[in-house]
Amino acid sequence: MTQQTVSSELQADRAALTDTVERFARSEIAPHVTAWDEAGEFPRSLYRRAGELGLLGLGYPEAYGGTPAPYALRMDMWVALCHFGASGGVLASLLSHNIGLPPVLAYGSEAVRREVIPPVLAGEQIAALAITEPGGGSDVAALRTTARRDGDDYVIDGEKVFITSGMRADWITVAVRTGEMGAPTLPASHGALPPEGAGAALGRPGGGAGSKGASGISMLLVPGTSAGLSRSRLDKMGWLCSDTAHLRFDGVRVPARYLLGEEGAGFRIIMSNFNGERFGMAAAALGFSRACFDEALAWARQRKTFGTALVGHQAVRHKLVDMQMRIHSTAAWLEALAARADAGDTSPDWVAQVCVLKNHATQTMQFCADQAVQILGGMGFMRGTVSERLYREVKVMMIGGGAEDIMKDLAARQWGL
Template identity: 55%
Template structure:
């Protein structure tokens, strides 16, 4: 795709995102936040608008697209909606499906990937456990082989779309009957589990933000999963999980910058119309500078995002794996973008004054939803540590 085609396609997608939010999301968002979840038909509407399957191969019902376009969707949907809950829950499949697309059987592609990309079903990813999320290699949930099934026992927590998911991409530790569980990354395997499996119970969790996103604790008690629903080889799960994280973090950075832009837009509109001491707020230097400090952070993030997207597309075109410098860049950009989101939400509420503290505004929601962006998908501390290792600091 040459540059003018790319710009044309990006503009078309941004329009589609804005229309989708205006028509299908904005009129209902407050009701979904009260209800604690999104309706299933929203997924189908998003699929019809061409927003669900971007970046997936045609063989699984997708529309191949470069990073520049995929990230444009993340950024503009975030900017238009100002809702992290919408983004997290509508697009959970972007963290649940990639391992299945890469290493799952043709039957799993048919049974799981196609209906999810068509917006008919929902997929979630379950890695984090009550015992910890950052240290993925320490997970405890076990699977023991029994003939042509695995028998799964354990707990997962904070799982996005976990209440509604028809399919759960689940990280387990394989254990030989009668043997002690192997330690570390060895033995971690991914299974695809039906949401209605006997023995699986799900408890909804209440949160600070992301109110329209259903988040669940999952309890597995002797849940039987066909061996045919394993993704990749036994013990291959850790590498698949790590490969998945780069894309998740890049998308989170794009979203965080979109949310920061939403805060800027709300603060700017208010600062231009609100008068104090005989002048609009923008005429007061202290507030004008606040707005420009927002722009400074957002623009630095967007330029960095663009650079990493171009490098990722070039690596994909050359069938090369991402190098350490790029991975470090993704980690540090995730931190920059999520810090920018938090900083801009705070600055915007200051510009809005008391109005900013009232429920219902964009910045008020983004303020409550910034923290989870610094925790999920690899926390800020884990990002710094991983970047340091990739750059050979330690």
């Protein structure tokens, strides 16, 4: 097959996928988001529906019920889901498996993979990732939740906080301390591409590696039904229909076969998730920015002031153009980094660019949400508009998955500044 053919086939796949996701998001997400936000959750059946459409399995091996896909296709899914669904709460919980499962896929035994991954990709079960603790999220190496070996089990004690899908998760991939703090810190990123499927996950820790103790961290898979695991719901500024939880582990006992990778290798596993996750958040921010633009343009066309539609006023048109300028630069940058990743380039420069692209894309979203609310006027302050919701949701996009300052630090390290 010539390169031309491969490229045109990929373009056809991308168009078809975007079309499917748009129809799903427009009909099965967007009309319900306000009600789901008020209820504080969306129905579990949405996972099954997304599973049936193959959206949950995009990027995962066929052997576990997935569909292998390049970065470009996964990017298109995130952008379209966010553009036409316009809900960070739905995105965060519906796709929380994309932070919970990659460590299982890459480091779990074959038996554990077969037990866990297929039901999650089918939307029958839910997966989450728990790293952040009340003591902090950016400094992953400082985490304090412990797991001690006791015969054929590990026994976990500690707390995790801000965990997306934490209330409903059937499987929680938990970062624990199995060794002493004080060993030298590993590099914060090694530039390796995360396992396929990593990426759309939101709200993960910052990925800084400022403190010592990285070598004493391990990853354990915890069944949601485990005795000693208690969960409490957290109220938030946005992402209202996403279930965010505080988790307590009081002597939670899990079989040692649920250890992911080797004991003490957890920090590297955590870091290997980050690049795809940040890329996914940038794609999501692009979709949300477009949702704000669409609503602002539609409003500006039908709302009249001083005898003309809002869009007839130059100052309003300039706002729309400023939104488009940022949207196009974000889209072009995403496309370029997807192409590089799909060509196998995950060099330190690529990692650095993903970090600062996440900042650029979420700042684009912040700008677009702000301008859209302004164009909508009083209506932009009302519950039920897309812009009002995304205005509240943007802050978590700038904190989760690596807060802005942490992203800059990491980029500076990758670039050797």
